[in-house]
Amino acid sequence: MANGQWYPPEWPDRIRALADGSLTPVVPKRAATVMLLRDADAEASPAVHMLRRRASMAFAGGAYAYPGGGVDPRDEHPIRWAGPTRAWWAQRLGVDEAAAQAIVCAAVRETYEEAGVLLAGPTDDSVVGDTTGEDWEADRAALVARDVSFAEFLDRRGLVLRSDLLGAWTRWITPEFEPRRYDTWFFVAALPEGQRTRNASTEADRTVWIRPAEAAASYDKGELLMMPPTIATLRQLIPYDTAAHALAAAHDRDLTPVLARARLEDGEIVLSWPGHDEFTKHIPTGGAPA
Numbered sequence: 001m002a003n004g005q006w007y008p009p010e011w012p013d014r015i016r017a018l019a020d021g022s023l024t025p026v027v028p029k030r031a032a033t034v035m036l037l038r039d040a041d042a043e044a045s046p047a048v049h050m051l052r053r054r055a056s057m058a059f060a061g062g063a064y065a066y067p068g069g070g071v072d073p074r075d076e077h078p079i080r081w082a083g084p085t086r087a088w089w090a091q092r093l094g095v096d097e098a099a100a101q102a103i104v105c106a107a108v109r110e111t112y113e114e115a116g117v118l119l120a121g122p123t124d125d126s127v128v129g130d131t132t133g134e135d136w137e138a139d140r141a142a143l144v145a146r147d148v149s150f151a152e153f154l155d156r157r158g159l160v161l162r163s164d165l166l167g168a169w170t171r172w173i174t175p176e177f178e179p180r181r182y183d184t185w186f187f188v189a190a191l192p193e194g195q196r197t198r199n200a201s202t203e204a205d206r207t208v209w210i211r212p213a214e215a216a217a218s219y220d221k222g223e224l225l226m227m228p229p230t231i232a233t234l235r236q237l238i239p240y241d242t243a244a245h246a247l248a249a250a251h252d253r254d255l256t257p258v259l260a261r262a263r264l265e266d267g268e269i270v271l272s273w274p275g276h277d278e279f280t281k282h283i284p285t286g287g288a289p290a
Contacts, residue, residue: 015262037189064215068184075150082123120154172257188246229258259273
């Protein structure tokens with residue numbers, strides 16, 4: 001493997017099945033993930049928080065990713081909200097208002113569940129501080145177990161979701177030949193002052209703060225395993241010298257979904273992601289990717 005691109009061995013067979021009509025694509029589930037940034041010092045670019053999925057995971061085991069996960073149906077329930085309106089988010093994300101709230105809510109909820117970082121505060125212009133106490137951990141565990149909804153958690157704490165702390169960055173849809181499919185919105189956010197990350201996810205065995213350029217270099221050497229959306233977004237973050245600059249740039253980002261395409265050409269399968277030529281794979285019929 002020349003780089004660290006995650007490539008499941010069953011993909012060629014599934015791609016062929018999709019091409020001959022024997023495979024019906026699974027409807028993708030909506031999901032959200034957050035690229036959490038932390039400024040180091042005036043001389044260095046910001047670092048991004050990443051977690052390594054356990055090798056035993058069925059999907060992308062051993063790959064580095066960001067905190068995130070699927071939308072919970074209860075993410076559409078009425079919730080304490082601050083920042084741009086649901087209508088604004090609906091236009092930005094290209095969905096209806098209920099779906100927009102659910103996607104933003106999932107982004108904030110999953111960041112808290114998997115990294116212990118909470119983008120919420122007691123008022124529209126404040127953010128909670130340290131969230132590492134036992135009482136916070138009990139609430140986080142209840143969220144993970146789905147014993148309470150995120151709306152119920154915020155109500156009990158007297159907090160509002162700070163949607164203005166998020167910037168929508170990009171959108172990727174899992175290829176049609178995958179058995180597990182997600183329509184995922186990637187967001188960027190800055191680590192709130194006074195909060196700190198921790199490995200709170202049962203799906204991860206390691207977490208790191210790493211500068212995007214360093215992570216990309218390690219991927220290129222085959223040292224860090226990543227899925228195409230992860231390494232693509234890391235490369236996109238490299239030019240920004242502060243978390244605030246990256247967050248500001250999110251407003252102008254194109255959210256047209258990126259969806260892999262597979263076609264038969266000259267006796268081989270060509271797998272590509274529009275706009276991302278580095279991920280193109282040529283798969284001889286009956287062979288391994290090149």
